[in-house]
Amino acid sequence: MPISGFPEWLPAQRIIEQRVIDRIRSTFELYGFAPLETRSVEPLPTLLSKGETSKEVYLLHRLQGAPDEASGDDQLGLHFDLTVPFARYVVENAGKLVFPFRRYQIQKVWRGERPQEGRYREFLQADIDVVNRDNLPFHYDTEMPLVIGDALSGLPIPAARIQVNNRKVCEGFYRGLGLTDTEQVLRTVDKLDKIGPARVAEQIVETAGASEAQAAACLDLAAISAEDASFVDAVRKLGVEDPLLDEGLEELVRVVETAREHAPGLVAAELKIARGLDYYTGTVYETQLRGYERFGSVCSGGRYDNLASSGKDRFPGVGISIGVSRMLGVLFGQQALSVSRSVPTCVLVALPHEEQRVACDRIAASLRRRGIPTEVAPTAAKFGKQIQYADRRGIPYVWFPGADGEPDSVKDIRSGDQVSADAASWQPPAEDLHPVVSGA
Known part of the structure; x- marks a missing residue:
């Protein structure tokens, strides 16, 4: 109360x-x-x-x-x-x-x-x-x-x-x-x-x-x-x-x-x-x-x-x-x-299967070491639902671990653009790294 x-x-x-x-x-x-x-x-x-x-x-x-x-x-x-x-x-x-x-x-x-x-x-x-x-x-x-x-x-x-x-x-x-x-x-x-x-x-x-x-x-x-x-x-x-x-x-x-x-x-x-x-x-x-x-x-x-x-x-x-x-x-x-968003998270690492959580945690840790606020998806739901989860929270990027030897990719869910990316070197635009406060 x-x-x-x-x-x-x-x-x-x-x-x-x-x-x-x-x-x-x-x-x-x-x-x-x-x-x-x-x-x-x-x-x-x-x-x-x-x-x-x-x-x-x-x-x-x-x-x-x-x-x-x-x-x-x-x-x-x-x-x-x-x-x-x-x-x-x-x-x-x-x-x-x-x-x-x-x-x-x-x-x-x-x-x-x-x-x-x-x-x-x-x-x-x-x-x-x-x-x-x-x-x-x-x-x-x-x-x-x-x-x-x-x-x-x-x-x-x-x-x-x-x-x-x-x-x-x-x-x-x-x-x-x-x-x-x-x-x-x-x-x-x-x-x-x-x-x-x-x-x-x-x-x-x-x-x-x-x-x-x-x-x-x-x-x-x-x-x-x-x-x-x-x-x-x-x-x-x-x-x-x-x-x-x-x-x-x-x-x-x-x-x-x-x-x-x-x-x-x-x-x-x-x-x-x-x-x-x-x-x-x-x-x-x-x-x-x-x-x-x-x-x-x-x-x-x-x-x-x-x-x-x-x-x-x-x-x-x-x-x-x-x-x-x-x-x-x-x-x-x-x-x-x-x-610009109500959470500090810049990147959500998508979770293809629960068995891959350890691998996804490694990706998140690599991004965090370079100062990129990152979290791993809470459950291994369909990718569409994981993207919806990120969208509801205002998280701008979703990271997809590569499968069968394919490279990882990251998607800007606002524009729909998706590109190959390496967790050891990828960097978001400066304006997306942290929430941006603006006046009316």
């Missing part, structure tokens, strides 16, 4: 997912990120200290556990993202790591959200982060979108548009307006796409002690968008001044202008982007697929200066995460991705 929010892909979809993961992983490694996997659980106090997540955390306890196991500081929860466990890992292993430390992590996470298209309670994320001891140079903030743009541009998916903002811009602006509870304003502005500007303005007044004029100014800031540095002039026209605002604008310009130079059209400044998690302190990212904007962000992250610390040591970082399951769930739901 299916459980809502816990996706189980069909084989064809799983092949697509693995191809996507392969592309993402190879791109991350191309940029020098090292692989890492952390445990699935964290102490509950650690999970609850990083933002408004208490409603989303899944708790872990034994069915027959003692009553005191279900409460207290020792209680464990499944991680809801990969950044919090990564920060904990850095602190615990700081003496063994070389800084700045660049890592990627492709792993499942769990979040108690209301399931809907593209949103799950168990899902796969692919993260990259760079952390350093004491101070992290800002150029890493400008690198993050370029890595993601590179990874996603190599996939048969709609073009990505990475929206960036800087929390210093927002917090400095709110301070300049005279507002003190800047975190509450940020959390409220983050709901813009969900509840609309009118309701956001009401909540800023209700929860952050703002006047209607101050709330209106917050919305004016959130409405600013640009693909170049012109957003700075738009902010200045609002007439608000604050040193933190100046610092944030300068940083945001660097991110946007760097992307314009290396990947035109990839990045745009969107001053409504806030990100719901409290640990972000500067640059924040959200990514939408063009034509799929209504489904929201499929890749997000940001700068965090205070998430990881131990005594006098501080480990600031910046990271960004691709919601692999979220992105694929949306594209699967819109039939926007397909694969």
Whole structure:
């Protein structure tokens, strides 16, 4: 019985997912990120200290556990993202790591959200982060979108548009307006796409002690968008001044202008982007697929200066995460991705008689040694039925062992072409060797 929010892909979809993961992983490694996997659980106090997540955390306890196991500081929860466990890992292993430390992590996470298209309670994320001891140079903030743009541009998916903002811009602006509870304003502005500007303005007044004029100014800031540095002039026209605002604008310009130079059209400044998690302190990212904007962000992250610390040591970082399951769930739901076959098999070796299975296994082994995915027919049925079996599974080639001294032959069952072949040298066309993923 299916459980809502816990996706189980069909084989064809799983092949697509693995191809996507392969592309993402190879791109991350191309940029020098090292692989890492952390445990699935964290102490509950650690999970609850990083933002408004208490409603989303899944708790872990034994069915027959003692009553005191279900409460207290020792209680464990499944991680809801990969950044919090990564920060904990850095602190615990700081003496063994070389800084700045660049890592990627492709792993499942769990979040108690209301399931809907593209949103799950168990899902796969692919993260990259760079952390350093004491101070992290800002150029890493400008690198993050370029890595993601590179990874996603190599996939048969709609073009990505990475929206960036800087929390210093927002917090400095709110301070300049005279507002003190800047975190509450940020959390409220983050709901813009969900509840609309009118309701956001009401909540800023209700929860952050703002006047209607101050709330209106917050919305004016959130409405600013640009693909170049012109957003700075738009902010200045609002007439608000604050040193933190100046610092944030300068940083945001660097991110946007760097992307314009290396990947035109990839990045745009969107001053409504806030990100719901409290640990972000500067640059924040959200990514939408063009034509799929209504489904929201499929890749997000940001700068965090205070998430990881131990005594006098501080480990600031910046990271960004691709919601692999979220992105694929949306594209699967819109039939926007397909694969040429639902099995890896390229060749089916036909079985004339059960007594010849050992000989057919040898043929298959010879093909496999040269990297050709091969299987032997399950039964010695009539050749027509064996061809039908291959056709149903999408296997493009059927191999026929030679009889009475005749050479072997291989048949392309799509075209009907059949030629003599030697298992030690025959090679299929490159496009047939493995399943090919394509977009709609």
